[in-house]
Amino acid sequence: LGGMVMRYALGYLTAIFGWDTWNVANIADYFGSFIMNGGQMILWTAIFIALNALVVAAGVAEGIEKFCKIGMPALFVMLIIVIVYVAVQPGAGGGYKFMFGWNIEPLKDNFLKVLKTAAGQMFFSLSLGMGAMITYGSYLQKKESVQKNAVIVVICDTLVAIMAGMIVMPACYAFLGGETSSGPGLLFLSMQIVFEKMGYIGNIMGFLFYSLVFIAAISSSMSLLEVITSFKVDQNIEQGKAPGRKKYAIFAACIIFVFCLPTCLDGLGAGTNGGATIGNPADVLGMHWAEAGDISEFAEGTDYYVKGDDGIYTKLAADEVFVEGETYYLNTAKTWNGDWLDFYDMLSEGILMPLGAMIMAFAIGWIWKIDMVVEECEASGHKFWGRVFFNICYKFITPIGMAFVLYAQITDYFG
Structure with a gap:
């Protein structure tokens, strides 16, 4: 998806200068033609992964930190510009009502599904259950307040998520009457139709929108690549060897690229019957x-x-x-094995992340004990608040909560 975002951003950038690179008579047809073009999908995926490898290979200070110092402020500025433009469009109020209006009806019949969807978003949005926070935390100086940084991360993440919603939903209501798809279809099909209906200004808004999505995507993906790379780098340093950061970043990126190939070639679920190069997981793995x-x-x-x-x-x-x-x-065939993207999503968000979070919380609460957490947090000179609360969370609330989420995920996917 990161590569697709780059392609869309480039398409709108060239459109600003009068160059049409969509090559379709109806803009609504581009999404379908793009995902069926295996060569294009592979090309843009390779470019996106290569950019990740380039940043991570440069190291934390010279790569990731420098990118974030420029990328994060740029993301906020672009968010504000697009939010303001969308807010003044007729009909946008329906989107705000959809987002902020009180409606408990979806919870009545779909509580488990809502719970597992929210949990999945939490894992990806805050990079939980995948080692990213542990990896970045290892680079923090002792003087840094872990508690303060944790609060800042949660507040900023929630703020950006709300701001992004204040673009997508009001825009869909203003230009599509609230009729939208979900998942990649919402991001690439519905929003492209929205920008098309804006006229020329839609090219500018489209470029800004997909640029900020790109920043959000690469800032998350490079943190995951850093987890793999830093593990081998730290291992080499402990053994007295050269870090080999560039080598491991490139090697990990190549492995990731190989696993991305099915998502590039299955037409997001179209399969061979629909004209794609390879079948969906249900066909390939015999689950259909x-x-x-x-x-x-x-x-x-x-x-x-x-x-x-x-x-x-x-x-x-x-x-x-x-x-x-x-x-x-x-x-x-079920939703999770209907295309490779959903299949990977099921494995990571559905099983591995909640399982990893449950094991991690159990290990901290019952094996390493809360004293280790307190010692690390107070190394900065700041007193650790909420010792009793966090001890209860690590020992009981989080493991039980994650077990419930894991149950909800498995029930939804395989029930």
Whole structure:
């Protein structure tokens, strides 16, 4: 997705100067054509990963720190500019009502899904459960207040998230009447249509919007690459060897690129039947089809029907039925195995992150004990507040909470 963001930012930058690089008659068709172009997807993914490797290879002070000193202020400035422009558009009020209006209805029937979605956002947004905070924390000087920095991170992260929402939702209501997609479709399809409806100014707003998304994306992704790189660098230093930062950053980036290839080639779930180079995880890993039993009784020519629990027969689309000889199979693909992006998301956000957070909290609370945390936090000369509260959190609240989140994730994905 980081590479796609770069391509969109470049597209709007060239459009500002009158150069059309979208190459489609209808701008709404670009997203579909782009994700089906495996070569373009691979190219922009490679560029994005290479930029990450370049920054991380330069080190924390010369690479990551310098980038963030420029990138973070630029992100806030661009956010404010686009927010102000969107706010004065007719119909934008519907987006603010959607965001800030009180509505408990979605929680009634989808509590577990809302919980797991919020938890997944928390892990990615705050870089929890993946070692990023531990890695960056190891570079903090002893004089730095860990508690103060933790509060600043949470406040700034929440503020940026709210500000981003104040762009996307009001813009969709102002220009699309509130009709939007979700996930990549919202970011790349709905928002592109929004900017198209703005006219020429949409090119400027589009460039600013995708530029700030790029800054947010690369600042997160390079922290993950730093985790892998710093592990080997620290290991070499402990063994008296040369750090080898550049070598390990490039090597890790190459491994990541290989794992990104399926997401570049499956057309975000289109699969080989839809014209993509490779199939989705359900096809490739053999999780797609289940014998449908008596579905053969409900075949009429080339049309197939399945009987639901309510006794009503539903006509199936062509990609929902697979016929082999006289046996009929029903498509049982779920959201998480419908495309490689969601499959990776399921593995990381759905299982590994909450599992890692649960184990980490348990280890701190019951093995290392709270005294270690207090000692590190008070090394700066600042008194550690909330010792009893954090001790209870590490021992009970967080492990139990993460176990519940993990259960919700597994139930939603595999239930």
